[in-house]
């Protein structure tokens with residue numbers, strides 16, 4: 001992976017929704033790459049966050065890549081809505097799709113990048129027959145449903161194994177990691193093989209601009225990348 005391909009994806013779940021527009025501008029101007037947008041339906045995960053209308057509103061004001069993480073039962077029902085709202089990447093949970101292959105095919109038909117997410121206890125083997133069809137794997141390093149949880153170290157082995165599989169099979173798929181990532185553990189997440197780092201609490205608490213810059217400075221430097 002090229003050095004400029006590491007991405008920071010601040011999760012707006014941790015933002016103050018009253019000031020959402022300002023917060024998004026701040027991460028965009030500070031150099032964040034993607035905007036990570038967590039959609040929760042209160043069924044697949046316990047919480048309800050927000051849906052397509054909110055994404056549609058922020059799409060009018062932001063040029064960032066919208067990385068939409070659907071924590072929704074049978075997300076195939078809503079893919080057109082999220083495309084219309086302005087999603088660039090749609091990630092679905094393997095565990096939430098009755099027909100994962102059909103769901104991914106539909107994301108691609110809509111002209112979007114497709115990601116598949118695995119919960120902490122879901123093995124990589126779930127991806128075996130879908131690798132050819134996806135652009136990104138999202139490894140959850142917390143159980144989905146809430147921001148501000150602690151990083152589960154079991155994710156590190158999973159990232160390393162996935163990186164090895166992708167390398168061996170020469171697959172051009174990004175590894176995104178989501179949940180509990182801070183400036184203290186981002187180094188080991190990147191070392192394990194992550195390409196895209198999601199961070200909510202650690203970006204939106206305190207000095208947002210500084211947090212974005214600090215995260216981006218933790219990304220490997222050109223001489224460190226083989």
Ligand SMILES: O=C(CO)[C@H](O)[C@H](O)COP(=O)(O)O
Nearest residue numbers: 144145147148179180200201
């Ligand atoms: O998908 C998510 C939760 O299900 C969020 O993206 C994730 O939790 C990010 O928030 P934090 O960095 O605060 O853990």
Ligand SMILES: [Fe+2]
Nearest residue numbers: 011038069178
């Ligand atoms: Fe997320």
